[in-house]
Amino acid sequence: MTSPVQDPWGSLRQYTRARIGLPRTGDSIAGSEVRALQAAHASARRAVHASLDPARLNLECPAIEVRSQATDRSEFVRRPDFGRRLDTPSITRLKHAAQDGPWDLALVAADGLSAFAVERQAIPLQSAIHTALDQTWRMSPLIIAHNARVALGDEIGELLGATCVVMMIGERPGLSVSDSLSLYMTWNPKVGRQDSERNCISNIHAHGLSIGEACHKLCWLLDAARRLGRTGVSLKDESTDMKILPQQKSIP
Amino acid sequence: MVHRISLSGETFVFQNLKDIMACASPLRSGDELAGIAATDPVRRVAAREVLADLPLRHFLAETLIPYETDEVSRLIIDSHDATAFAPVSHMTVGQFRDWLLSYEADAESLGALAPGLTPEMVAAVSKLMRNQDLISVGRKMRVVTAFRNTQGLPGRLGSRLQPNHPTDDADGISAALLDGLLLGAGDAVLGINPASDHIGKGMDILWRFDDIRQRYDMPVQSCLLTHVTNTISMIEKGAPVDLVFQSIAGSEQANSGFGISLATLSEAWLATRELNRGTVGTNAMYFETGQGAALSSNAHHGVDQQTMEVRAYAVARAYPPLLVNTVVGFIGPEYLYDGKQIIRAGLEDHFCGKLMGLPMGCDVCYTNHAEADQDDMDNLMMLLTAAGVNFLIAVPGGDDVMLSYQSLSYHDILTLRSVFDVRPAPEFESWLERMSLADRGRLRMNQPYALPGFRTGP
Structure with a gap:
């Protein structure tokens, strides 16, 4: 039966993409919404198995491509240890690139669990960071990493001799969002760094943190890390908030 | 040998x-x-x-x-x-x-x-x-704990209401919170995973939760699931902290990977003793664990992941917690590959936690890169309720829009109450009746105006 009154949840849905106010039958969720969830799950499963295509990044400057020891997506999912170490040709390539250093900052566009996230957001974010940081930050060429886990950045940064590495990595796809990007920032990267030695900015996508906000937070953290000489749990994010742009609250 | x-x-x-x-x-x-x-x-x-x-x-x-x-x-x-x-x-x-x-x-x-x-x-x-x-x-086995209500009593099933939002937007969080309350969830904890570690934003969320709790005189506790050192900072700055949360694991090195030691946890536990905000009990710690946590930081010492998980419970029981849950399917398919492995691990974690003396709950969940789906979660939630689990986690529609994984829905909790004839914590059950959200144990088809004056807009 269709209710004659307007959906009372309509005004609340502008604040969140969470599945609030779902129609109910007895204790259960209505069938249409159950099928909607199944459709979203099927799309997310597809995103997990997609590969990163550098041609779709629209690169403006030359980049260096590297690969982890995981040879395909299926092995990547099951063997995180392979995803944290570089294959031999990549090591050679990075050692060669190190000769052009030293670098203060290396940005890595890494597929992680969503190549879609990187294809859509890594390059605009890289441009924003370039514009925001001053000349005291010498930046390496962009690194593109395939079948990469967060800790692959440690080996990349160490081989490049970079003072700081920032992994721009695709998050595990969710049902509402399959292209969410995270930034993991590690000072003095080297193999064996712990997760508590990193700072993270997550949920960068069209309905989450904007490119501008993510860039603002990252630059604040980079300056704070440079003063402190480290990243990790001892570096607390106390950056001032940017104004949320009005269009961010609208849901298409 | x-x-x-x-x-x-x-x-x-x-x-x-x-x-x-x-x-x-x-x-x-x-x-x-x-x-x-x-x-x-x-x-x-x-x-x-x-x-x-x-x-x-x-x-x-x-x-x-x-x-x-x-x-x-x-x-x-x-x-x-x-x-x-x-x-x-x-x-x-x-x-x-x-x-x-x-x-x-x-x-x-x-x-x-x-x-x-x-x-x-x-x-x-x-x-x-x-x-x-x-x-x-x-x-x-029964492990009964209490703060503003009593968890773990026979015939009861608690639920954590998890109103996460990708940017910690206060109104978005409130909308998800309202959804859960209208569906009768949240007696175990109103527990949010913040997207950022920002201290000020976290404190704003705690103030809002506390304001809502007091306005409707709810017998519940809230928790911001941030790093324990952040929570200690917030306590020092005067934030209304009910429960202190931390993820823990089964070795010193794995805990160090989380940025904690037993000394850090002791400090946090002592801080909750001083705050003394509970009304019917003093259990004020909340821990999450999960098989694979130690291995993921290469701190497992060659010990199998299920044994490492139970060692984390030894850490938890040193600080009489209100709630402990395994995040069973959250850590990923590299640790628990499919529905069969997730279900087995969920049952092991509940049994082992209880036998260790813990108020054990579970986040019945899976990620999109695991070989599992909602049918597997239906099985595990039923089996855990049959096993007398203290509480389960629920999110709007089973879809966590911040952490990008699937857990249970608030509706699933209703289904479990009907199928197994279990009820929420007694104090919370009375509150649902008093607010006319439930009628003789059955939840009404509540609309947003059922909690008058609930602040969801700016």
């Missing part, structure tokens, strides 16, 4: 206790990843035969992670209660399994036994138990 056994005409050799424990574990991807799983099914059963004949006392003599180098091992050995252990001290692991299923093992005797058991003994016996054994014994 090397152990040998012949089975089906074949001799199997196990190098030490670690090897026996790892090989006796039901198959899971994390132990395969670590390179310690039984290499074939017959070797797995052979390991169980060896384990069944080991005396429980053996676990006090052979440590899996050295006392000298690991503070969790020191905690386990130093806090072992020999008097509580006495009733089972003569048993082998196999005899202990049979005793747990006997009529002599009841809520009282099992409760008294907890301080006498080490995590390694508990993990070992679980490896000799089928899923139905984990459920039958789990159901006999």
Whole structure:
């Protein structure tokens, strides 16, 4: 039966993409919404198995491509240890690139669990960071990493001799969002760094943190890390908030 | 100590206790990843035969992670209660399994036994138990805790309301919070995972939760699931902190990967004692754990992931928590590959947590890169409720829009209440009736205006 009154949840849905106010039958969720969830799950499963295509990044400057020891997506999912170490040709390539250093900052566009996230957001974010940081930050060429886990950045940064590495990595796809990007920032990267030695900015996508906000937070953290000489749990994010742009609250 | 056994005409050799424990574990991807799983099914059963004949006392003599180098091992050995252990001290692991299923093992005797058991003994016996054994014994045990309501009573099932939002937008969080309350969820905790570690934003969320709680006189507790050191900062700045949260693991090195030590947890626990915000109880800590956590930071010392998980429970019980839950399917398919492995692990974690004396709950969940779906979660939530789990986590529609994984929905909690005739915490149940959200135990078809004046807009 269709209710004659307007959906009372309509005004609340502008604040969140969470599945609030779902129609109910007895204790259960209505069938249409159950099928909607199944459709979203099927799309997310597809995103997990997609590969990163550098041609779709629209690169403006030359980049260096590297690969982890995981040879395909299926092995990547099951063997995180392979995803944290570089294959031999990549090591050679990075050692060669190190000769052009030293670098203060290396940005890595890494597929992680969503190549879609990187294809859509890594390059605009890289441009924003370039514009925001001053000349005291010498930046390496962009690194593109395939079948990469967060800790692959440690080996990349160490081989490049970079003072700081920032992994721009695709998050595990969710049902509402399959292209969410995270930034993991590690000072003095080297193999064996712990997760508590990193700072993270997550949920960068069209309905989450904007490119501008993510860039603002990252630059604040980079300056704070440079003063402190480290990243990790001892570096607390106390950056001032940017104004949320009005269009961010609208849901298409 | 090397152990040998012949089975089906074949001799199997196990190098030490670690090897026996790892090989006796039901198959899971994390132990395969670590390179310690039984290499074939017959070797797995052979390991169980060896384990069944080991005396429980053996676990006090052979440590899996050295006392000298690991503070969790020191905690386990130093806090072992020999008097509580006495009733089972003569048993082998196999005899202990049979005793747990006997009529002599009841809520009282099992409760008294907890301080006498080490995590390694508990993990070992679980490896000799089928899923139905984990459920039958789990159901006999009761761990009751309290803060502003009482969790873990017989015939009750608590729920954590998890109103996460990708940017911690206050109105978005409030909308999800309202959705959950109108569906009768949240007695275990109104618990949010913030997207950022920002101290000021976190404090704003805590103030808003506290404001809503007081406005409707709700007998609930709230929690911001941020790093314990952030929570301590917020307490120092005067934020209304009910529960202190931390993710924990089963070795000193794994905890160090989380940026904590036992000293950090002790400091946080003492801070909650000073705050003393509970009204019907003083349990103010909230811990999350999950198989694979230690391996993911390469801090497992060659010990299988299920045993490492139970060692985390030894950490948890040192700070009488209100809530503990395993995030069973959250850590990913590299540790629990599919629905079968997730379901088994969920039942193990609940059983082992309870036997260790913890108020055990579960985040019945899976990620999109695991071979699992909502049907697997339906199975696990039913099995855990049959096993008497203290509480389960629920999010709007089962879809967490911040952490990008699927958990249960608030509706699933309603289904469990109907199917198993279980109810929320008594104080919260009365509140639902008093607010006319429920009528004689059944939740009404509540609309947003059912909680008048609920602040969801700016």
